[in-house]
Amino acid sequence: MRGFVYVKVFFILALVNGFIVHKNDLPSLCSSKKERARRRPLQPYLVPGEKSSDLLVPTSSLISTSEDVSASSYKLYASRWLHLFLLSILALVSDWACFATAAVPSTxxxxxxxxxxxLIDIFLVSNVLSCFLxxxxSRRLGLRNSTVLASGLMFFGCGLRSGFGLHIPAYAWLVTGxxxxxxxxxxxxxxxxxxxxxxxxTSERSLATATALNANQLGIAMAFVVGAASVTDTDKIAPYLGLITLTAGFCFLATTFLFRDRPPTPPTASAAKALDLSNTENQPLEDIPPPLLAYPSLLKTLLFETPGFTGPLVAFVASIGVTNVISSFVGDALDRATGGGSVGAVGAGFQIAIVLGGIIFSAYxxxxxxxxxxxxxxxxxxxGTIALLGVAMGYDADLPPQLVIFSMLALGAAVGPVQxxxxELxxxxxxxxxxxxxxxxxxxxxxxxxALLVPIYQIAGRFDFEFIEDFSELAPATHYGFNADFDDATHLHHHLKGMIMPQPSWLTHSPTDVRGDTLLLFVLVAAAAAFFATFEFDLKRAALDDSAL
Incomplete structure (x- = not known):
């Protein structure tokens, strides 16, 4: 009965939303053809050398008519912060749902x-397919309509996963949700x-992007804090997932009634210029047949015809790969580095460090x-922090737990802002x-x-590489009481030669080693930094905004 109420609420909200959306979007019968074309969410946009039907209009240009806007009339609206909050809270809930049980994997x-x-891997694969579409x-529906539709879909998916708060559903329903x-x-x-x-x-864009883009990290933090505190046994899983469903429902309701496509006037010269570009052709919109899928053409343009684009792409991918892997296996990492501890607190701290680092560096x-x-x-x-964590997560060294936790938080604050x-770059x-x-x-x-890195990371963790020979007779052992003794015969040890150095006094359980999974992350980030350093970047949008001042 309770689940039926959830479903009724979902469909009633969907109907109300549909009325609000279409009431605002349907052209008036007395409107001119030109006015109807201006109101439509899809506009033609030309890139040099491309036909109008090949590429998409930048939807930031979907604002009021450009002829009404001058450099002196650019205006910021207070409601921009409400829209940033709504988009951020939706991102938060989506990753809270994804990593809901990461803090209680055994339960x-x-x-x-x-x-x-x-389930995390299934989520990432579904995410990839959706990104392609x-x-x-979003071009056809507009920013508001697509965001509301997605928030409703998330609400229903959370409901399926939670059994609408009544019981843990069959695994097939968990996968479907x-x-x-x-x-x-x-x-x-x-x-x-x-x-x-x-x-x-212009002076707010990086900060706004960082806030919304990293809000999902707070969702992962919620998973570690609320999940670890709420799920004390198997009977608590369904109510906990039901709480996520209820939160998603409130987000759907708020987005339905409060979220809008755009402000009445553009905030910057680049937004106004984008609108001018979209009006370069006078052909009526109804006569332009849009391609079935225009994104593949844009993808080709970005990857092969846009100088400097692959640099930020590689840096972004390396950052998101590291944060997703650490978030998925933070419990295992802590067990290896300190022999246990508060997984929920440290996992949440890692996500909060990502968010705070993003805000600080983006403002800078x-x-x-x-x-x-x-x-x-x-x-x-x-x-550097991955290298230190690699030593701590190996089988041989025994580092102070405070140093390990600080290094993990520092890693989040450093690698998270890269996204x-x-x-923005x-x-x-x-x-x-x-x-x-x-x-x-x-x-x-x-x-x-x-999605590919997660299983590779798990496989790489089976290997162990020794970097420092046993100098234990020169260094007195100081045990912190966290690492258990490991039987070397049960692990695959591969020795890397040519990197022998005297052992510091604060390293014990000689020799010092690094697990393959941590070495994988080290090589990944180092290679991304080396590749990124080869690029020089032309800030085209910033130059346009500066020229209007």
């Missing part, structure tokens, strides 16, 4: 017979650059526009190509890579 496996990491769907949530998430994760370009000033880049220098600094620092910074170098397509490409590549 979830006892209840369902399946690993929680499997996101640009075309996870797929629906994975399909919905790109509509929250790909939209931040578009939202910031549509609603925010808004003021300085030092995208390259800041990104390289973050990646270089991340390489929002390079989301990609928009800058690819301007005036559609922001939706740019972020969809980054999310598609990042989540596909993460």
């Amino acid at each position: 979830f496996q006892q209840a369902t017979g399946h690993e929680s990491a499997t 996101y640009t075309d769907i 996870t797929i629906l949530i994975g399909i919905a998430q790109p509509f929250f994760q790909c939209a931040p650059p578009l939202l910031s370009a549509t609603w925010f000033a 880049v808004d003021a300085t526009r030092t995208y390259k220098r800041t990104t390289l600094g973050c990646l270089t620092f991340a390489v 929002p910074l390079n989301a 990609a928009v800058e170098v690819a301007h005036p190509i559609d922001e939706n397509a740019i972020e969809a490409t980054q999310q598609l590549a990042g989540n596909l890579f993460s």
